[in-house]
Amino acid sequence: MAVVETRNLTKVFKEGELGAVNDVNLATEEGEFLVFLGPSGSGKTTLLRMVAGLETPTSGEILIGGRVVNGLTPRERRIAMVFQSYALYPHLTVYKNIAFPLKAQKVPRDQHRKKVEWAAGLLGIGRLLERKPRELSGGERQRVALARAIVREPAVFLLDEPLSNLDAKLRASAREELEQFHKSIGTTTIYVTHDQVEAMAMGDRVVVMDKGRVRQIGTPAEVYDEPADTFVATFLGSPPMNLVPGAGGITGFRPEHFQPARVAAVPDSVAMRLTFSHEEYLGAERMLYGTLADGPSAGAKVVSRIASTHAGLFTKGATYDFAVEKRHLKVFDPATGARKT
């Protein structure tokens, strides 16, 4: 188990252009599940590959377990990686796939079977050992990839969007399995994804990235409730946070905090009136779309998210009283996007 650290890490692919990764500083904690979250092109995969040793940084340092690993090949870093496509060796059986790292590290032959069976048992694929990858389902392939990664008992686990190749139904259960897996082995894990639901559900902490820069590092609660800037605020949460221009900056409030005003007014809330446009009924929830009726942000499009237990009917064009509690209001600087309060 080790701590992964980067210092001023930068990767520029083309001279003169903006780097894929720009000046990233971060450090994992022992045994934590750290998520790199961001849209495509944000640099999260490049960052992961630099930690793995598959890309060389343009400048900056990478440390694993306290020592600088910049010059070390992937095999010397004691890391294991699961690729998006799993990258299983198609011509080898599952057993040989899992045993390959042991063979490569010259682990004595007689120890192979025990270790392979241990890794396979951990992931419940013991009965698949004689199959070839092409005979396996997506979920099974992922487990083989994990078994191959764990069999060497690495210091750090790197996972590059391993769930994106699975169909939606499978994804939820695979996610749960991954979480259990991490709990049982406790190795420091870095997980790359563009799916913020995955990030929130699985991560101990989340590194939110955009255009090669780190926007915020924090626990899921921190990045969700206390976003550092407008990017983080709108990237997390679906539908994204409402951002409306106002006095003193950009005001933000999440759809679930933007509720129809109660008969008995809640103290410390700001009243806003919504001109209703249309609604989406999603079963457990209802999304109400409209524009703000008055105030400095009049005309701005907003969304409200209410539970379906709220039975009220809304008509198009009519105006209703809504409110947001003051503590849920965020104000962002219009120029930089950074949060002011």
Place this chain on the structure above:
Amino acid sequence: MRRGALRRIGARALHVFVLVFFVVALAFPFFWMLIATFKRNIDLYTVENNPFLFNMPPTLEHLRFLFAETRFVRWLGNTALVGVLVVAITLLLSVPAAYALARLAGRWGERLGIAIFLTYLIPPTLLFIPLSRVVALLGLQDSIFSVVVVYPTMTVPFSVWLLMAFFKSIPKELEDAAMVDGLTRFGAFLKMVVPISVSGILTVVIFTFTLVTQEFVYALTFISPESNQMVGVGIPIFLVRGDVYYWGSLMAACLVASLPIAVVYNLFLDRFIAGFTVGSVK
């Protein structure tokens, strides 16, 4: 860290060495042809002289001899004529066949396609004896039309194979849409499929043409008179007077005949690879 840098320099040196070795080994004969083309005979045939240098000033005599006093130009013309005719015949035969096979539903289409491809594996050195009799029977002995008739046996199988893969990759919906818009099946074929397959058709043209220039056995067997011969056979057979090889002109001829073909082939190389591997490894 130093070990890593040293290893990298070593790897790079090995990389360069491998490339240089193969480039020299493979391209050297052509470089040698180039030198012989311009060397004076006295220089060429003096054993003590360093063959890598021009010990006497270069000469154009061999080229002059080649173009003025041999049938070389005539052979080039024959080759070009045969090339054009064979390309035409090949396209006429293989394009419809490939289209029919591509659209033929079920395993028969696949099987016929494979059968046609396998005929490509039947070499000229197996068929040349009976074909020489067939050619004589058709009265085409010694005429360049003998090869015009026979060469498509070598070009049609591979072309059908290649075009079949091409046509298969064009979704049927495109033609269906055209027919819904009012075209006949043939019209849809002409207006929709052919323009998209220009790349494949071009590959067939180049492949056919280069095969014509490369072929040796049939041309040697069917055509005896010097003036009807083509470049691939004319040069080795007729530029040798008895047992005497006029190396200077011989090398000049090889160079002049090889280079344009090489340039053209090189431009279309990537398509060929696709053709060879598209069937075997999907």
Place this chain on the structure above:
Amino acid sequence: MLLPAVLYILALVGLPLVLAVFYAFSDARIGSTSIHWVGLENFRSILESPSFRKAIRNSVVFTVSAQVIVIVCSTILSIALEKPFRGRGIVRFLILLPWVAPVSLGTIGWKWILDSIYSVITWVLVALHVYKPYSAPMWLGEPHLAMASVVLVHCWRLIPFSTVIVLAGLSAIPKEVPEAAAIDGAGFWRTLFQINIPMMAPILSVAILFGTVFTFTDMTVVYILTAGGPFDSTQTLPSLAFATGIAGSDLAAGAAISLFLVPVLVGVAYLMLRVAHRAEVT
């Protein structure tokens, strides 16, 4: 649509194939119009002939040794060409020259390089004092050297072709697989032999099978380089078939000799189909 091509192939491939078999069992000769059935007589006499036995042995030996050398060289070369570098286009053009130039012309080039008196190889070896002047071996005049020269020319021609195919196979390996191997701890050689090459097995098979056909059924290189000599030491099945059937006017014997190509071709065809089938299943 399909009919013209099928008819054409049946007429000019199928029919001659049948004729070849027929001639092999007859006493056909060039210039004579009468043909009689002679049963297995031709086969008996050629099987007893020492030149035939030499030819079969040479065909096998040349083909096998050429394929081994070619596959090793082209694998090395394609690894060197895999990653882009400056000048790769020119290198590719130069490397391809042996394959794209007509067979006969490249072979003549080699004939000049291997000439008994004026060979540049001889000159270099004499200059390096490996041999005394005028005492270097005759590259095409001594049986074993002549055989080696024939194999050399075949390899020279085939390496570009094979390299191109192997390169395609190499590029088809998803980048992440060797990366996973690197992370798993495999070095360069282990990744090459245990991961990359096994993954390229289908395409390597295609290259080897095509190469086998090209070498086994070729008569041009032998005909031009050594004409089968010295003393039949470089004679192969196709070149012997030509020498007997056309030059020697004995159509029947020539046809019988060329029929011995069939078992190997059938074997190759079968293997190719197996490779294609396997690739489809993956």
